[in-house]
Amino acid sequence: MFEKILIANRGEIACRVIRSCRELGIRTVAVYSEADAGAQHVRQADEAHCIGGPQPADSYLRGEAIIEVARQTGAQAIHPGYGFLSENADFADAVEAAGIAFIGPKAASMRKMGSKAGAKELMQAAGVPVVPGYTGESQDPAHLHAEADKVGYPLMIKAAHGGGGKGMRIVRASGEFPALLESCQREAKNAFGRDRVLLERYVEKPRHIEIQVFGDTHGNAIHLGERECSAQRRYQKVLEESPSQFLTPEMRAAMGAAAVQAARAIDYVNAGTVEFIVGRDGHFYFMEINTRLQVEHPVTECVTGLDLVAWQLQVAVGQPLPLAQDQIRSHGHAIEVRLYAEDPEAGFLPGSGKLERLRLPTASEHVRIDSGVVEGDTVTIFYDPMIAKLIVHDIDRPRALARLRAALSQCEVTGPKSNIEFLERLARHPAVVDASIDTGYLDRHLDEFVPAAEAGIDTDLLLAATVARLLTQEHDTRARAAGSGDPTSPWAIADGWRLGHGSRRSLAFGHRDQRIEVHASGSDGDYHVELADATGASNVHEISGARLHDNHLSLRIGHRARAFTVLDREVNLLVHDGERRLRLQPLAMYRHEQGAAGAGADNVVAPMPGRVVVVKATAGDTVEVGQEVMVIEAMKMELSLKAPRAGTIAEVRAVAGDFVEADAVLVALAQVESEPA
Known part of the structure; x- marks a missing residue:
């Protein structure tokens, strides 16, 4: 086994590789940009070296600088993680030429998958099902139009060299083809420098199901089961799970065999993912092979009980695969979501800034957290704004979904905005619960997952936040009185009494762009709370028996007993009822500027x-x-x-x-x- 490896990446994947190496007794070398000098992967590695400025092109994409650090430190191998240089065939070649092991597939295998058209032709020749279409060299518009008519509509025009959802157009009728072809070629040229396109039949409301494969240098190739990634927004995955509820045992066996066949077709070594598109009729078609470890690999690790990074290291050092195909077992159900610094209500605008407060669930046999940041770290503008991957595992899907909801309810981010509320809605949505979601559902029904900016505030949550604030103020008043020189002073009574106003108190909160004013009278858990409704009319709510212990709030609203979790009452005010959350800024923290x-x-x-x-x-x-x-x-x-x-x-x-x-x-x-x- 290697004694020392260099990790040519950052964030949670770098931390993930460091963890596996530590368990195997392997020393690690991290590389970092100037923006990542205090990052967690730098702190966790045995040693770390700066390789340039904050822009990826000045640091993490500088293959020659990374190889030079490996030489200087005596690292025998380089693990590329995912992203950056992980699928760069020239980098893989340069690493091998330097006498250093590249922990990933051979450059020749990467190059075979570098063109969508070439990959599709190769898979078709190997007997792997592909979507009917045209992948020829001719890019004459008239020829492409004729080929499109042969394939039939609906049809997708795709950039032959691309990804990330760019250079793709759906054509539903022959008359639309010329204009959409021109648009697609223009976008492909701008994004990828080449305007070649391919045509393929468009599968309506498809599923996206991928198979984890592994190959070694001894000629062995196996698969480790599937992951369903059909919950997507603009072609980007937002929830991954295993096993798929859509697949029958026969379909699962057929897709697994096809994935292994695809891996063998390009002499694949190490970890990879074969991605398929699956129609409602159950027919599946090859999409692409990701020649690296995938972001969602923890889902497979949870259901198989295997360490895929450890497998990568074993294969890279020349050992055969640890298990044969008939020894692979899957247990229970696993789900992963990604917690991002982004604002769903502003079109998922990425965020940045210091994580002033970060609360994530405690790791356990049912909950796994993969993260590259901790409280106090900064989400920078230069890289992907992922905060953490939240992975849950249980004996079946309903229990795994329950674990996911419970885990999300414990998450809290103060600083940059986050997608926690979006993920909570996702985990409870009928299309996810009944496993009927297709790859386009989120884009067609985004309003079901992201509340409108003008959406009203739930009354019970607002009452709970108000009571939590009142109880906290009373507790603080008593604590100050107890520590003062005159604890029996009438000014130390924590009932909110004011001259001319009895015990009436007014509170103000900020919520999005709204200013909310609440009036309350009473003390010690019994209150009359006055709220304004949507029309501006005041309504009085009777609160009784309110108690706040640690972060658990219990109270009665009229004759209804309710319980809430108070996730934050220090900087902001954040309450959760088990399904929904409400974040408010107390008046002292809320800048309301007229004009x-x-x-x-x-x-x-x-x-x-x-x-x-x-x-x-x-x-x-x-x-x-x-x-x-x-x-x-x-x-x-x-x-x-x-x-x-x-x-x-x-x-x-x-x-x-x-x-x-x-x-x-x-x-x-x-x-x-x-x-x-």
């Missing part, structure tokens, strides 16, 4: 930290409302910034290449002079 909207209408501000890519306006220019004035790049995506109103540009405060902070004013419009009365 803020009017001020904002004169400025174009950065929605998040990022790098300015293009500036499309100069001082003195006249712009229309909605006109693009600047483009910034953050979290691997470009954001278009537009003029909030028509007017004249007074000042441009950034140039291309600048790094800007969130809420920084980038473009200022000239003030509109009011007409004299």
Whole structure:
């Protein structure tokens, strides 16, 4: 076995590899960018070396710098993780040429999968089912149109060299083909530098099911079962599970055999994933092979009880696969979701910033947390904004879903916004519960998973938050009195009494862009709470018997007994009823500025930290409302910034290449002079 390996990646995958190496007695070397100097993978590795600036191109994509660190430290192997250089055939070749083992497939296997068209032709020749279509060299528009008519509609045009959902168009009728072909080729050229496309029959409401495969240098190839990844948003997976509820034993056997056949067709070695698209009729078709360890590999580890990273190391050192196909067993059901710093209500805009508070479930035999950050770390603008992967496992799917819901209810992020509420809705949605979700469901029904910005606040949750705040204030008042020189003073009585107002107290909270005012009288768990309804009318709610122990709040609302969990009452106020959560900012923490909207209408501000890519306006220019004035790049995506109103540009405060902070004013419009009365 290796004595020392270098991990050419960051975040949770780097930490995951370090954990397996530590268990095997292997020393680890981490590499890091200037932005990751304090990152967890740097802290956990036996040694770590900086390889450049924060941009991936200046650090994690510098293959020669990574190989040089491996040489200097005496690392015998390089583990690429996933992303960055993990599927880069030239890097794999360079590693091997340096006399260092590459923990992954051979470069030749990667190259065979580098073109979607070539991969499809190779799989078809090997007898692996493929979607009917056209993968020929001719890119003449008339020829492609004729081939599309032969394949039939609906049909998908796909960039032959691409991924991430770019360069894809669905054509439902022959007359639509020319315009959509031109659009697809243009996007493919801009994104990947090549505009070659392929055509394939579009499978309506498909499932996405992938098979984990493993091969060794002794000619062995096996599969470790499937993962269903049909819950997707814009072609990006958001929930993965194993086993699939859709597959029959016969389908499972056939897909497993096809996956092994695909691996053998390219002489595959190490861990890989064969991805299939599955129609409602049960027919499955080859999509692609991911020549690396997948983000969702923990799902397979949970149901098989195997350490896939340890398997990778054993295969890379020349050992045969630890088990044969007939020795692989699957137990129970596992589900994974990814907790991101992003804002679903703002189109899933990636977030960044310091994790001021991070609470995740305690790891157990049923709950696994894979994370590359801890409380106090910063989610940077330069890389994927994943906070953690949450994986649950139990004896069957209903119990696993229950574990997932319970685990999510314990999660809390303060700092950047997160997708926790989105995941909670996902875990309870009928399409997930009954396992009927297809790859396009989320995009078609996103409003069922993301509440509208104007959606009202649940009354019980608001009452619970109010009571938690009142009880906390009373507790703090008593604690201060007990520590004072005069604990019997009438001013130490914690009933909220004020001259002329009895025990009436007013509280204010911030929720999204709303200001909520609540009035309460009473003390010690018994209150009359006055709330305004949607029409502005006041309603009084009787609260009795409220008690707050640790983070458990129990109370009666009228004659109904309710229980809540108070996840935070230090910075924000966060309550959970077991299904839903409500986060409020107490008045002291809520900045309510009159006229803020009017001020904002004169400025174009950065929605998040990022790098300015293009500036499309100069001082003195006249712009229309909605006109693009600047483009910034953050979290691997470009954001278009537009003029909030028509007017004249007074000042441009950034140039291309600048790094800007969130809420920084980038473009200022000239003030509109009011007409004299």
